[in-house]
Amino acid sequence: MEINDKLTYEEAMQRLKEIVGELERKEVKIDVLSSTVSEAKSLVEFCREKLDSTEDDIKKIIDPEAEGQT
Amino acid sequence: MEINDKLTYEEAMQRLKEIVGELERKEVKIDVLSSTVSEAKSLVEFCREKLDSTEDDIKKIIDPEAEGQT
Amino acid sequence: MEINDKLTYEEAMQRLKEIVGELERKEVKIDVLSSTVSEAKSLVEFCREKLDSTEDDIKKIIDPEAEGQT
């Protein structure tokens, strides 16, 4: 899955869940295992950043005065 | 929810409670979380102003002479 | 409640009691709170004037000679 600006958190999470499912069901070939894990890792990073930025946004919205502090 | 002159305090509070409910039930997607929070923030501001103005009105009605003081 | 010449003191008091009751039971919405308080204030003024005029009337009736004094 390509990670670009159009990717949403939901889509990323959906893909992540799929990967976990495939792993659980042992549907991933050993030959592509590391690349799959690599993709998952990228998605996780993407989600994490998305969450962090959302949290920042929310803090700014809720408490605009505290913007400079955190 | 659009915040305009026709919006009542009751409706605003109702919407706020709905938003809290949706959050509690985890029905809000991360992708729209900050916009939802932004809406809530606007509603809160709206309600706060409504309450403040109501309080002022009441004070003026009860004690018209004190109008200039508060 | 419209305050006009046909309004009696009893009706005004009745309405006042209702308003106090509704306020105590917190049945008044914030949206109409200031208008309700305003109505109550008007009723109080109405009753107070009614009392004042009644008191004057009674003084005149009971002690007609003192009419000019008070």
Place this chain on the structure above:
Amino acid sequence: MEINDKLTYEEAMQRLKEIVGELERKEVKIDVLSSTVSEAKSLVEFCREKLDSTEDDIKKIIDPEAEGQT
């Protein structure tokens, strides 16, 4: 209570006492307070005249010669 020739002192006094009683028990509505007091005042006048004339009559009976004096 209509004050006419058929009204007796007893009836007038009875009504007066009723009025005082109602006033004491705060059973008189403010709307009719001044008219009630007005009625009472009329009854008081009626009774006072009745008493005065009765006293004159008695004086005449006791001392018929003094009739012209009082």
Place this chain on the structure above:
Amino acid sequence: MEINDKLTYEEAMQRLKEIVGELERKEVKIDVLSSTVSEAKSLVEFCREKLDSTEDDIKKIIDPEAEGQT
């Protein structure tokens, strides 16, 4: 089967399965038995190394800070 860089884990495993099949079906002549076993052994080694390297890759991807430790 030549063991080179182009060989995949899947192909290696496939060949291994074939060898096992042949052995089971007693299609291997005694004269080539040891060389066949030798081939199998090589394939196993290849797979094992593939697995080890994949595991390392995964660990590095998932937990890059721990790279130096393991």
Place this chain on the structure above:
Amino acid sequence: MEINDKLTYEEAMQRLKEIVGELERKEVKIDVLSSTVSEAKSLVEFCREKLDSTEDDIKKIIDPEAEGQT
């Protein structure tokens, strides 16, 4: 049949089967009977050694650490 390094197990066994067959069918001339029997014995020995050495080879391939033990 000459027993040398080029002789395969398969060829040896083939020859052995032929000899046994001839013996059974009494096709062996009395004159060559003993030499034939002697040849068969040699083939049996050859095969036996081949089997033993192959087993050793396999064991060494599969379980190289156990080499010194057996």
Place this chain on the structure above:
Amino acid sequence: MAQNRKVYSLSQLNQSLENHFTTKFGERTFWVTAEVIKVNAKNGNFYLELADSKNNTMTAKSSATLWSRNYRVIQDQVGATELQGILKPGNNVLFALKITYHPVYGLKLNILDIDPAYSYGAIEKRRQEVIEKLRAAQLLDKQKSLKLPAIIKRIALIGSPDTSGFTDFNDELFSNHAFNKFVIKVFPVRVQGEQAVPELISAVKEAACFDADVIVILRGGGSKMDLAIFDNFDLANTIASSRLPVLTGIGHETDRVVADLVAHSFFKTPTAVAAYIHYAIASYKEIMGDLYDRIIHRAQRLISVEREEFNHINRYLQHHSGTMIQYWRTQFQQFENEVITAATSIVHASKRTQDNTIHQLIYQVERTVQDHQNEVDRMLEDIKVNAVHLIDQERKFSIVQRIDQIRSHSINQLERYAVVLENYNDLLDMLNPHKMLMEGYTISTIEGTDVQDVAGALTGQTLKTLTSKQLITSEIKAVKNTTKEDGNQR
């Protein structure tokens, strides 16, 4: 009969009868009861006719004489009035008498004495009976419930106008100067004799219809026997039932007559009745005078009390209407305060609700983000665990299994080959003819064929026989068949 008759003159006969009575009864006194039928008085002497009756039939009758001499004696004992009352027709009397016979006047009963108790007893007995009857009919106290007017002005007067009692009453009544405006309606009646009772009854009934304050019945004295007419039941009934109060003035000394008992009030004499009427009027006037003063006093006091009460009420009116207005003013202030308090409280409560909502919102948002972070972390961990697990599985099962399979299958194959080889070896051993030759067996062939397999005649053929040590070539001279089985044996 005429010859034998002894003729007496009447004088002789009567003389003889007189002698007989004198001898027979002489001075003897008899007590005899009889009813007086008739009384005639002449020159102080009383000539009575006495009788006795049973079941209304006369059973005896005699004339009797009370000589004036005896009369006076009796009168001294009984009293003149009483004696006159007793000696009246219809009365039963107990007489003491002597029987005399006079040649000229015939048989005479000469009354010597009278026992009045006998006559009185009869009256009294009758009176008690009437009283009982009245009591039973509840008539005795009927008149007592009537109210006597304070001033008795109109009087229905029943009595005999010529009697002294009647005169006494009028004299007493009109002699008083204080009040004499009486209106009297007289109902004249006889108060003795047989007609007295019916006349009295009708008079009372008539008087009751008259517009009078009271009915007065008068009788100026008389003997006990005379007054007995007032014991009559019908008269008593009429009096008791009268709508007007009845006053009686029946002159008597001791006992009351029945009329007295049933009347509203009774007096001993007619004069006493008049005196009472006067007294009542006088005392009423006195009372009235007193009352008048008291009324004036009361009225004045009442007026002042009323004035006071009234002023009081007037003050009360002012006070209470003022209090009431004050009360309502306070009430109001309270309402106003309540409105402010309640309204402010609503605003504050709403603010608190809002603050709560905001807190909840922030909390929920933070929780949502946190949850997602946790989920992402968990996901990564899942991936790692599953990938590593996959590799481990591959290692443990696929590879190890393959090696084991290869090993076991190849070893197995080797073993199987070994078995095949050994089988051939065994077979070879079995087929090796050297072994049989060593045990003493021989192999006989004709031109390379086993002698047993050669067809045709054997005789003359060249037979080669192999032993363990030699190959013998011989010529067959004869053939002898043994058992077929044995033929196969070598």
